[in-house]
Amino acid sequence: MIINCLWEHNGNDTLLYAVDYIxxxxxxxxxxxxxxxxxxxxxxYLQWRGESAPEHCEMVIIQEKMSDLHIKDADSxxxxxxxxxxxxxxxxxxxKVLALRSAKDFLTLYESIPDKDAGLSPLRKTFYxxxxxxxxxxxxxxxxxxxxxxxxxxxxxxxxxxxxECRKRGFDALEAEPDFLHTPVIEGSYGEFWSLRKxxxxxxxxxxxxxxxxxxxxxxxxxxxxxxxxxxx
Numbered sequence: 702m703i704i705n706c707l708w709e710h711n712g713n714d715t716l717l718y719a720v721d722y723i724x725x726x727x728x729x730x731x732x733x734x735x736x737x738x739x740x741x742x743x744x745x746y747l748q749w750r751g752e753s754a755p756e757h758c759e760m761v762i763i764q765e766k767m768s769d770l771h772i773k774d775a776d777s778x779x780x781x782x783x784x785x786x787x788x789x790x791x792x793x794x795x796x797k798v799l800a801l802r803s804a805k806d807f808l809t810l811y812e813s814i815p816d817k818d819a820g821l822s823p824l825r826k827t828f829y830x831x832x833x834x835x836x837x838x839x840x841x842x843x844x845x846x847x848x849x850x851x852x853x854x855x856x857x858x859x860x861x862x863x864x865x866e867c868r869k870r871g872f873d874a875l876e877a878e879p880d881f882l883h884t885p886v887i888e889g890s891y892g893e894f895w896s897l898r899k900x901x902x903x904x905x906x907x908x909x910x911x912x913x914x915x916x917x918x919x920x921x922x923x924x925x926x927x928x929x930x931x932x933x934x
Contacts, residue, residue, distance in 0.1 A: 702755035702757065704721070706718060706739070707762075707779060708765045709768055710732065710767065711771070713730060714729075715729045716772055717732070717735035717760070718779070718906075719739065720781055722746055723799065724803070725909070726742065726909065728772075730773070739760050740758040743758055745933045749932050778892075778893040780894045780899050783898070784899040787884075788897055789882070790882060793882055799901075799905060801868060804904070804908065806908075806932060808864050810928070810932070811915065814915070816922075817836040817837040817840075818837055819923075821917075821918025821921075821922060822834055839915045840864070842911065844860060844863070844867065846903075846904075847864075847868055848867075848871075853889035853890065853893075853895040854884050854887055854895050854900055855878075855887065856871060857874060884897045916928060
């Protein structure tokens with residue numbers, strides 16, 4: 702199976718995105734490292750979607766984004782070429798279901814952690830401050846992008862309620878906008894370009910980043926048998 706990829710990098714630091722599998726990604730200190738991780742990512746991603754993994758994956762770079770961001774900390778501003786086109790209603794409904802399922806599964810993972818204030822990872826700072834260290838901090842951070850992501854395409858959304866509830870209300874507000882499927886590409890905060898397609902991807906991608914970190918930390922502290930893993934990492 703051919704896996705079309707976007708390669709976003711700063712020197713050697715790499716974020717590699719599977720273009721046709723919204724939200725699937727790998728990171729690496731080099732492109733080769735990120736490529737080597739992609740078959741496992743595709744397998745877990747497809748299992749999450751209830752689909753079979755291919756026996757063989759061949760990664761093909763179809764777009765490259767050179768960046769001056771902190772790629773090693775998953776700072777990204779890439780927009781895929783395919784994310785600049787409008788969505789059909791069928792495409793939108795399919796991707797919306799995935800974005801809402803991702804939020805619900807993130808909440809399921811979080812709620813399975815026995816002590817939400819236990820340290821799950823070493824204390825570390827990045828360009829944006831202290832990295833979330835406990836399950837509670839990881840959950841709060843992941844939920845907090847709701848208003849930001851919707852706001853980047855001109856939709857007024859809040860972060861009230863749990864991660865699923867606030868995301869669902871955001872989609873309700875979006876769908877109240879006239880002709881929302883044809884929202885143009887918008888230059889948002891920090892000169893970053895956004896579209897409806899990109900916003901849908903970013904929700905799933907951001908969930909996967911922090912769900913993976915939460916799961917890895919939690920199984921080290923509490924044991925894999927005590928943690929629910931809806932993402933099949």
